[in-house]
Structures are given as structure tokens and as C-alpha cells.
Amino acid sequence: MSGTGPGTGARPARHDTGGTGPPGGTGPPGGADVAAITDDLRAFLAAATGRDELLRIPPAAALFGTAVGLDSLTGTLLLREIQRRFGVDVAGEDLNLDSLATLGTLAEFVAQRIKPGGSP
Amino acid sequence: MSPVHPRSNVQPGSTALYECTVPAGSTVPPGNTAPNGRTVPAGDAVDVWWFDTRTVTIGPADLADLDHGERKRAEAFLFPADRRRYRVAHLMLRRVLAGYTGTTPASLRFGRGRCPRCAAAGKPVLLPASGRGARTVPSFSLAHSGDMVLIAVAGRPVGVDVEADAAGCVCSLALALHPADAARVAGLGERERHEAIITCWVRAEAVLKATGQGIGHGLAGFPVGTGQATGLSVNGCTVREVAAPPGYLAAFALAGAGGVIPHLRAEAPATS
Numbered sequence: 001m002s003g004t005g006p007g008t009g010a011r012p013a014r015h016d017t018g019g020t021g022p023p024g025g026t027g028p029p030g031g032a033d034v035a036a037i038t039d040d041l042r043a044f045l046a047a048a049t050g051r052d053e054l055l056r057i058p059p060a061a062a063l064f065g066t067a068v069g070l071d072s073l074t075g076t077l078l079l080r081e082i083q084r085r086f087g088v089d090v091a092g093e094d095l096n097l098d099s100l101a102t103l104g105t106l107a108e109f110v111a112q113r114i115k116p117g118g119s120p
Numbered sequence: 121m122s123p124v125h126p127r128s129n130v131q132p133g134s135t136a137l138y139e140c141t142v143p144a145g146s147t148v149p150p151g152n153t154a155p156n157g158r159t160v161p162a163g164d165a166v167d168v169w170w171f172d173t174r175t176v177t178i179g180p181a182d183l184a185d186l187d188h189g190e191r192k193r194a195e196a197f198l199f200p201a202d203r204r205r206y207r208v209a210h211l212m213l214r215r216v217l218a219g220y221t222g223t224t225p226a227s228l229r230f231g232r233g234r235c236p237r238c239a240a241a242g243k244p245v246l247l248p249a250s251g252r253g254a255r256t257v258p259s260f261s262l263a264h265s266g267d268m269v270l271i272a273v274a275g276r277p278v279g280v281d282v283e284a285d286a287a288g289c290v291c292s293l294a295l296a297l298h299p300a301d302a303a304r305v306a307g308l309g310e311r312e313r314h315e316a317i318i319t320c321w322v323r324a325e326a327v328l329k330a331t332g333q334g335i336g337h338g339l340a341g342f343p344v345g346t347g348q349a350t351g352l353s354v355n356g357c358t359v360r361e362v363a364a365p366p367g368y369l370a371a372f373a374l375a376g377a378g379g380v381i382p383h384l385r386a387e388a389p390a391t392s
């Protein structure tokens with residue numbers, strides 16, 4: 001499967017160097033939009049796993065353990081991507097934090113951290 | 121040691137189990153004989169079982185072999201693919217283990233070990249059958265990724281991991297590895313780097329699963345290397361790569377030092 005690409009068309013897999021921060025149109029500056037971040041995280045997960053259905057994860061769905069059942073490798077990729085794209089460190093590599101409970105709580109956590117004037 | 125190539129000896133889309141190369145001249149030590157003839161691997165032997173979820177058929181009667189918690193867990197999955205993979209993995213786990221314990225798949229009871237670092241509930245363990253005469257309870261480890269399920273069974277703590285080739289870039293994972301491994305993969309070309317990172321990942325995760333340490337503590341505690349691993353000593357475990365189907369990388373770790381002998385199981389447990 002190596003080199004087959006994400007298969008979603010939503011966001012091409014990119015080599016992880018030369019990151020330029022938030023993608024245009026979906027993130028800050030100008031205030032963090034939780035819905036846009038949620039879509040961004042969905043698109044990343046679909047691209048990282050090659051599973052288009054992950055574009056349909058509802059905000060209330062648990063990402064780990066139940067509902068979606070992301071594995072630790074994908075979870076770690078997701079946290080690294082959040083760090084790279086939004087500059088937000090979601091608790092190191094700990095996949096058990098409350099902020100990671102659902103897609104929605106994760107997006108809200110990221111939005112809070114990158115919102116202008118919010119906590120760093 | 122005979123070479124073990126992670127992509128050799130495999131046929132995609134088959135329920136047949138995939139063979140690890142057994143070192144020439146080695147013998148598998150005798151184990152405890154189960155009533156149906158399957159033995160719990162003894163000494164350094166590890167049984168490795170592969171299943172392709174696409175070729176396993178399960179019906180409503182099969183689901184009765186799962187316990188209440190497993191059935192509820194399966195129902196909680198959002199996407200049918202995850203639900204099916206979970207059901208197949210846990211049904212096959214029960215059928216494999218039942219062959220060693222001499223009991224029915226449905227009668228097996230599982231508990232949780234303790235993480236040696238934080239004492240939180242850790243890896244699943246098989247509980248001894250109550251009431252009956254004591255029989256060796258095998259250690260096991262279950263992993264799944266993509267369409268594949270991998271089960272390792274041994275006489276002492278064992279961990280196994282399988283990962284499908286990443287659909288996208290995995291270079292960011294290098295930061296989660298031991299610095300020596302991160303430095304090692306940094307010098308590779310992109311494609312080789314992706315494979316080397318996944319190689320490190322499956323080895324490190326296999327070690328954590330063998331020791332029972334939660335992956336939340338990270339994989340950076342020990343280097344695992346990217347070269348051939350046929351009996352690598354890591355963190356009190358012996359690590360060996362497992363021949364995997366195309367598109368996958370896998371490894372197992374057995375607690376303790378010694379030359380690990382993967383023990384081929386040529387037949388899959390019956391599926392009704």
C-alpha cells in the first residue's frame with residue numbers, strides 16, 4: 001500500500017517537512033472555528049488511514065477504544081499533525097486524556113489553544 | 121540464523137497462516153500437551169497465527185462465542201469494517217486459545233494485567249479456568265491492522281504488533297521513537313524512512329505489549345534498530361520480525377533473552 005496515496009481527494013498526503021502552519025481557509029488567524037478544525041482532523045485521519053469513511057466521523061464519536069477505534073500509531077500521527085499544523089501540543093503522546101475523548105472535544109481543545117488571546 | 125524477510129513466504133488474501141523462518145537445525149521444545157494435541161509453546165518458542173479478515177466468515181451463531189463485553193464493544197463501533205475486524209479478531213483469538221486450554225472458546229475468561237509503570241489496568245490476560253485441575257495458561261498477544269489479524273501464543277509474556285503500510289507520510293512518528301532510532305531513520309530516503317519508522321514502531325509496540333507497559337508511556341524508552349531482527353535483545357525481551365503479508369510489517373517480543381523460535385501453525389482453527 002505504500003505510495004498509494006490517501007485515496008480521499010480531500011487532502012493529499014504530504015511529506016512532513018516544511019510545514020507552513022494552518023491551511024488557508026480553515027483555521028486561524030481570525031479565530032479558531034471548531035467546525036473547520038473538526039473537518040480538518042477528519043480529512044487528516046482519512047488521508048492517514050486511506051479510509052474515506054473517516055470523513056464522516058461525528059463530533060460525538062470517541063476516537064480511541066470505542067466508536068472509531070483508532071490505533072495508537074494513527075493516534076500519534078494525529079497528535080503530531082495537530083502540533084505541526086496548529087502549534088498545539090495535546091499532552092505529549094498521552095492518548096488517554098479527556099481532551100481526546102471525542103473528535104469534538106479534541107477540536108474544541110485545539111480551538112481554545114489557538115484562539116487569539118486564549119491560553120498558549 | 122536464517123534470514124527472515126518480513127514480506128516473504130506470504131500469499132495475500134489467504135486464510136493460510138504465514139510462516140516465519142525457523143532457524144536451520146533448531147528444534148521446538150516440547151510443551152504442555154493440550155487435549156486436542158495443541159501445545160503451549162515452551163522455552164523460546166512462540167506460535168504465530170495470521171488471519172485475513174476478508175476470508176473469515178462469521179455468522180450469528182459464531183457471535184455467541186464472544187462474551188457480553190466483547191459483543192457490546194463490537195456494537196459500539198461506528199463503521200462496519202471496524203466492527204467486523206474486531207469480531208473476527210476476538211473470535212479467532214478465542215478459538216486459537218481454546219486449542220491450547222482444551223476448553224470451549226466461549227468459556228474462556230479474560231482479565232487485565234497491570235502496567236508495571238503506573239499500575240493502571242494493562243494488557244488483556246487469559247484467566248485460569250476455575251475449578252478444574254490447573255493447566256498452563258498460555259500468554260498471548262493480539263494485534264490487528266487493515267485486514268490482518270496477528271496472534272502470538274507463548275509460554276511466557278509475549279507481545280506482537282502489525283501495522284499496515286501508512287497511506288500518508290509517517291515521518292512525524294520518528295519523534296516518538298528512541299533518539300538513536302530517530303537518528304537512524306533520518307538519514308534514509310523517504311520511502312525507506314517510512315518503512316524503517318514502521319519497523320521501529322512494530323518492534324517497540326511489541327516490546328511494550330510483552331512487558332505490559334501502557335503505550336501511553338511512549339515508545340522512546342529503548343532503541344529497537346531498523347536492521348534485521350532475528351533475536352534482538354531489547355528491554356528484557358527478545359524481538360524478532362515476523363514474515364507478514366505484502367503491505368504489512370510485524371514483529372513480536374518474548375520476555376527474556378534467548379533465541380526465539382517462531383513455531384509455525386499450519387492450520388487455522390475451524391470457523392463454523
